[in-house]
Amino acid sequence: MTSDQHSGGDVRAVQAGDDGRVTIFDTTLRDGEQSPGCSMNQEEKLSVARVLDEMGVDVIEAGFPASSVGDFEAVREIARTCRTARVAGLARARPSDIDRAWEAVQHANRPRIHTFLSTSPLHMQYKLRMEPEQVYENAVEAVTHARKLCDNVEFSPEDGTRTDRDFLCRVVEAAVKAGATTINIPDTVGYTVPAEFFELIQDLRNRVPNMDRATISVHCHNDLGLAVANSLAAVRAGARQVECTINGIGERAGNAALEEIVMALQTRRDVLPFHTGVDSHYITRASRLVSGITGFTVQPNKAIVGKNAFAHESGIHQDGMLKNAQTYEIMTPESVGLTRSTLVMGKHSGKHAFKSKLQELGFELDDKELNDAFKRFKDLADHKKEVFDEDLIALVDDAVLRHNDRIRFVSLGIHCGSDQPQTAELTLEVDGERTSTSVTGNGPVDATFNAVQAIWPHDAALELYQVHAVTEGTDAQAEVTVRLNEGGMTVNGQGADYDTLVASARAYVNALNKLLVKREKAATPEQQAAAASSVA
Ligand SMILES: CC(=O)SCCNC(=O)CCNC(=O)[C@H](O)C(C)(C)COP(=O)(O)OP(=O)(O)OC[C@H]1O[C@@H](n2cnc3c(N)ncnc32)[C@H](O)[C@@H]1OP(=O)(O)O
Numbered sequence: 001m002t003s004d005q006h007s008g009g010d011v012r013a014v015q016a017g018d019d020g021r022v023t024i025f026d027t028t029l030r031d032g033e034q035s036p037g038c039s040m041n042q043e044e045k046l047s048v049a050r051v052l053d054e055m056g057v058d059v060i061e062a063g064f065p066a067s068s069v070g071d072f073e074a075v076r077e078i079a080r081t082c083r084t085a086r087v088a089g090l091a092r093a094r095p096s097d098i099d100r101a102w103e104a105v106q107h108a109n110r111p112r113i114h115t116f117l118s119t120s121p122l123h124m125q126y127k128l129r130m131e132p133e134q135v136y137e138n139a140v141e142a143v144t145h146a147r148k149l150c151d152n153v154e155f156s157p158e159d160g161t162r163t164d165r166d167f168l169c170r171v172v173e174a175a176v177k178a179g180a181t182t183i184n185i186p187d188t189v190g191y192t193v194p195a196e197f198f199e200l201i202q203d204l205r206n207r208v209p210n211m212d213r214a215t216i217s218v219h220c221h222n223d224l225g226l227a228v229a230n231s232l233a234a235v236r237a238g239a240r241q242v243e244c245t246i247n248g249i250g251e252r253a254g255n256a257a258l259e260e261i262v263m264a265l266q267t268r269r270d271v272l273p274f275h276t277g278v279d280s281h282y283i284t285r286a287s288r289l290v291s292g293i294t295g296f297t298v299q300p301n302k303a304i305v306g307k308n309a310f311a312h313e314s315g316i317h318q319d320g321m322l323k324n325a326q327t328y329e330i331m332t333p334e335s336v337g338l339t340r341s342t343l344v345m346g347k348h349s350g351k352h353a354f355k356s357k358l359q360e361l362g363f364e365l366d367d368k369e370l371n372d373a374f375k376r377f378k379d380l381a382d383h384k385k386e387v388f389d390e391d392l393i394a395l396v397d398d399a400v401l402r403h404n405d406r407i408r409f410v411s412l413g414i415h416c417g418s419d420q421p422q423t424a425e426l427t428l429e430v431d432g433e434r435t436s437t438s439v440t441g442n443g444p445v446d447a448t449f450n451a452v453q454a455i456w457p458h459d460a461a462l463e464l465y466q467v468h469a470v471t472e473g474t475d476a477q478a479e480v481t482v483r484l485n486e487g488g489m490t491v492n493g494q495g496a497d498y499d500t501l502v503a504s505a506r507a508y509v510n511a512l513n514k515l516l517v518k519r520e521k522a523a524t525p526e527q528q529a530a531a532a533s534s535v536a
């Protein structure tokens with residue numbers, strides 16, 4: 001078997017100087033943020049961008065600047081902050097969107113405008129209500145306009161995998177001629193399969209005469225669970241940029257997961273002779289940060305970053321691991337930033353050990369955050385025999401990532417049991433002002449949520465209430481997820497505490513804070529100005 005047969009693909013160089021380096025384009029802050037229920041404020045987006053920049057992601061798609069004032073400002077701040085990563089802003093194929101994207105990214109060390117327009121028959125006819133020739137002209141105009149502003153322009157023919165092949169080749173050729181430096185082929189609805197996508201990318205390379213003047217990129221959705229497989233097939237066919245997100249979050253079933261792409265390329269270089277610039281040791285930290293901010297818990301069996309990804313429970317596996325870890329591990333936990341714990345944390349631990357433990361777990365906190373988290377840790381350690389790593393992660397996510405919230409949990413007292421009525425005595429701080437109330441309900445959770453409603457009236461409907469124990473035992477911390485829906489806007493809130501009801505109140509309050517962010521993003525500039533003077 002030749003090495004080419006072995007890799008099952010076309011691994012010849014795609015351009016002069018091609019050494020198999022794959023550009024990692026992270027869209028956690030744009031497509032990831034489009035996940036239903038996920039909304040990040042500016043500071044949260046910045047903290048994710050900082051980690052992505054540090055870990056060596058090549059391009060950060062920071063948002064869609066024309067979509068709201070809040071997103072515009074977040075993209076602008078990220079552009080000003082990132083040191084090495086290129087910062088991209090997404091724009092529809094309209095001059096006003098493109099101008100807005102440029103306004104947001106222009107101060108980046110390395111800016112990019114990413115403009116897109118659907119090319120599939122379905123999208124053109126029903127969504128855009130445009131004829132193919134109008135779409136062709138519009139795509140050329142958009143890229144031409146973007147190139148007048150920025151020398152690095154990406155063009156995406158949206159729904160590319162369901163586009164007529166001849167038309168796709170024509171549009172791509174014209175976009176490259178107009179100055180697009182990257183051509184991104186999106187599998188917008190996660191429809192393609194690996195062999196088909198391989199053939200599509202190869203076909204573009206063979207048929208589009210000027211294809212070698214632009215980098216081919218792919219953007220795969222996970223509707224059939226094939227996003228990573230499709231992306232890797234495309235790389236073998238000559239794509240040199242992969243668009244992906246941390247933990248695979250994104251529209252519907254999500255996008256290709258960054259950690260899976262990076263680790264597949266790193267672990268299987270023998271059959272996938274490509275490499276990225278990402279330092280894989282940052283993966284766990286980035287995953288936990290995104291999960292904490294979005295409230296999207298990572299499923300335990302998720303590849304690379306799931307809680308069980310490096311856990312071995314059955315005897316034969318444990319025996320093999322003790323004899324040689326490679327028997328059941330194809331990569332080391334250390335390579336993705338998981339450290340084997342050396343410090344045991346308990347109520348006698350001091351702040352130095354606490355800080356060092358958090359660093360081991362991938363958290364870098366400022367002094368205020370550290371003090372807040374330490375206070376919560378001491379309180380937890382007083383109520384729990386052993387404080388595990390999972391407890392600390394839940395606690396830090398809860399204590400630290402919320403410090404800019406406008407509505408804050410202060411205290412909760414509950415009267416519950418078989419005596420009626422169940423009553424919640426709740427104190428919240430709203431924009432710095434404390435309010436207390438005492439409210440009844442059908443059970444302690446209902447009473448707690450009624451109390452939140454009494455202090456901060458709102459119309460959002462509760463869609464999900466979920467409790468899970470962070471570790472085993474009756475003294476385990478509870479991690480609660482609450483999903484609210486207000487006029488079609490969904491948000492997920494999370495809260496953790498050794499008291500399930502306090503965790504519930506924290507989760508509800510967290511969801512309300514996210515709703516405030518989402519409302520702000522959805523508002524027009526005039527509505528935003530009016531809202532600035534009143535929270536509710
Ligand atoms: C596949 C993807 O992920 S694409 C990115 C999706 N991301 C988002 O939508 C970000 C959040 N979106 C928003 O904030 C809003 O949709 C906005 C601000 C972008 C636009 O809001 P509105 O002006 O109210 O338009 P609305 O969203 O209802 O409809 C979209 C309009 O854009 C048009 N459109 C859609 N895609 C494109 C495109 N790539 N280029 C040009 N026009 C487009 C649609 O045809 C429709 O036009 P119409 O109003 O003439 O019918």
Ligand SMILES: CC(C)C(=O)C(=O)O
Binds near residue numbers: 189219
């Ligand atoms: C804007 C494009 C790249 C996109 O998100 C998609 O097609 O899924």
